[in-house]
Amino acid sequence: MTTNAPNDFTEDPFIGRDYEITLYREWLHDPNAPHILYFYDAATDPEKKGGIGKTRLLQRCIEITKTEYAEILIARIDFFRIADRNGRKIAERVYNQLKDTYGDHWSANRFDTALKEEIHREQQQLIGEHDRQNANPAERKKVLAQALQDDLQELDAYLDQKYPTRHCALVLVLDTFEVIQDNPSVAIFSPTQTFPDTYNFRHIRFLMAGRNVINWEQPNWQKREHEVQEVALSSFSPSETADYMSFWQIPLAPDSLRAVALRELTDGRPILLALVKDLVGRNLVTLDKLLSVPRDKFEEYLVSRLSNLDSPDRDGPTKWTLLFMAHAYHRFNASLLQWMLHSANLAVLVGIKDRMRLEALPQLSFVRRATDENDEFTLHDDMRSLIVKYCWYHIDPEKDLRREVSRCVIKYYEERAPEYEHDELTHQTYIVQILYHKAFVNASDGLQYFLQHFRQAVSLWQNAYARTLLQEIQKFTEDLSAYQRADLVMEEARLLLKEEKRETALAYYTQLLAEAEKDWIEDHQAEIFCDLGEYHLAMAQFQQATEQFNKALVLERGRNNRKKVADIQNACGYIARHLGDYQQAVTKCQESIALYKELYAELSKQTERRQELPELQRELADTHTNLSVAYRLLGEINKALLHCQRGLQLREELTRNHEGSETAVGISHSTLGYIYLYDGKLAEAEKHLHSALTIFTRASNKGGLATCHNGLGLIQIRRGKLEEALKHFLIAFENASHISEEAQITSLSRQGHALALLGKYEDARGLFEDAVALASNVGSSYQEVQARMGLTRVLAQLGRREQSGQQLMQAITMAEQHGYNRLLGRLEKLQGELSYQEKNYPDAFLHYAKFCHIMAKYHPIEYRDALHFLSDELLKVEDASEAAQALQNLRAYWQAQQLAKDYSEFLQVCDDASEVIL
CATH class of the missing domain: 1.10.10 (Arc Repressor Mutant, subunit A)
Known part of the structure; x- marks a missing residue:
């Protein structure tokens, strides 16, 4: 035991924990140990948790690492600090620590370059010189995360070669885990990772401390028990209690009754023993006096002595x-x-x-x-x-003095906020601190301040920041009314949607509709229906989305809320075209545009509301673009071009005024490219896709780059340059990796299509299978059906009829379940083609008739193309009797479905074919 005379500036001694220290050393040595070592409180009573020396134990582990394992680096995070609850800042700390040590041998700088670009963009946003919506923040985060992973993979390779026996290069120490335990995702950098984020770096380990055992039912921790070594920490024993006091020259024999008594009074918690030391060591109270205090009064007596x-x-x-x-x-x-x-x-x-x-x-x-x-x-x-x-x-039982303290703190941070206008993290930290004190002064005012900053954070995909704001306001839930508490639940549900915790969000909305006060439900029902519509839309559940949006539409029309009606109609137009009802899509978008124009004209005359005009102009541009796609699918190319170009004009004007997104301009060019591609004008299509590429490259928008390369690949297929097409599809896939699953799936399916055209059916099969797996994993059912159709076709070409049939049936089931009418039509055509290959002409032409039927109902242009296809297929039948039977069956089907009057073109095709064939 140390015998020096400690003073006020002597650090607390490290007492006991021999088992834990031995365990830590063994964990560092063992290459097969779990990569997470977690210390938590052994106490089960929440009142007795905390203050048992976890932070001091972590510090001791750090000291041991630095002195005994100099080759292992340490980075430390304390989640008590607001600034440390940020996945990017944690990643930066890890990267900088590694770069400082290995920079001479590890030259990778993708992350450093991408981070500087992101910081510059954020600084421009804060001072208003850069559009805050220019490139999806969530996408930019994925780009940064991928850059870091790529760099660290190179470091892994270097360490494997240079130090083949070294399994750990850095220990990331994570303290006060209980602060983020309910939402550990705030500390994750890569959206594809779980907490703690490894950055796919094999040479990293984690030393964690928190009050509670890990909740293995939580999504973050499910099926991960093998990754964590949990160690319960007990409080001090009587002998350890005596050792601690003796260090501070407070006599206490290890086996004495006084040591046992003090241990009982303090529960052996170092936080209370340290307070005893502070008071006794300053002669503010005697140890004997403390030992005489009843146990149920001990804490209060001890803490009250701080006054002296x-x-x-x-x-x-x-x-x-x-x-x-x-x-x-x-x-x-x-x-x-x-x-x-x-x-x-x-x-x-x-x-x-x-x-x-x-x-x-x-x-x-x-x-x-x-x-x-x-x-x-x-x-x-x-x-x-x-x-x-x-x-x-x-x-201060009435909290008046504390409210005055809070007002002073608010003024202090508001005064200093302008100093940090270029430092987004510090700015956010100040906002969180102001929020706490505003809510303490007045919970309702705090709630309004919360809503202002939380909604902006959610809209910008700053999920970790939004979650921290939510944690602060939730401390004052009891001071809010039931109405206000319901507001909080809905705001959290919206954040959960952004965090892609959709099932949990759905449960929150369901709970609100069932349990919230009647007045609140009446005021917010339309918003909930819209949110649920967005939920189903994200899951490609178009029919369910339409149902929710229509409920909201009825309510908003009743309130004459034209802005919300326009928003909903635009969303419904988007859904309608995905369901194949293109005329309905046009109708919805046209109403939306008319309402936006009407509102724009009115607001232009109201000086005090002119700040709302840019948002209306953005939404008007979005709807013109949405409408242009519907017209393209209807085959009305001139109208498609007019609306897309109008959307482009609006977006370019917004960008010139620093009120719009250059990325949105890129989207307009990309959309124009696809319109021209559909119309067969490949040179024009290529020109606009390259214009979009330039913008997306400048904005580091990899999702946009993937969309463009997928389009350029289609152009090369049209030109018969299949190898060139494959190159574009591969570039699209690389750009979409970890950024846009939708673009990845599209790339995989189109690669499969190109390979099938080259006759490389086995290679095509693998790509379609990958597309199916990815689509299924992310819940993109529309793309899954498309990929299964491609897989059905190549399996048939490979002679695997049974497997082909299984894929076909799964595709049909999914398309029927979700109401994908256009795909159902194409599935009928696919079935017909497969039957035709087997010379089963009756079955083939029945499917072709159904194909024409569906397209007649939902897609006039594809109906026209379907009729051309039917005519060509009839002419291929060599046996006249079989052709005659096919024509008879086709006419009978059309008559039975009562389609002859409205869709007589079908029967005309049959008559024309009959004249030629028979």
């Missing part, structure tokens, strides 16, 4: 500083204290004049210094709770 830290017989400035720290909560420093001292309404703090007192505060056992900001420190979270419980409640 400056003097045994009176309150002093240290007491008020600690009280203020307890309420300031997130962070504290000399600058913030000085701000408080100049507040006329907090004259009670004027007694704090000596800066040395402030500098000595971090030497108190219950004050923790920030991990990377030397001028900032906070109370240990458990001590904060104790001070609030036993000091603030008695001094």
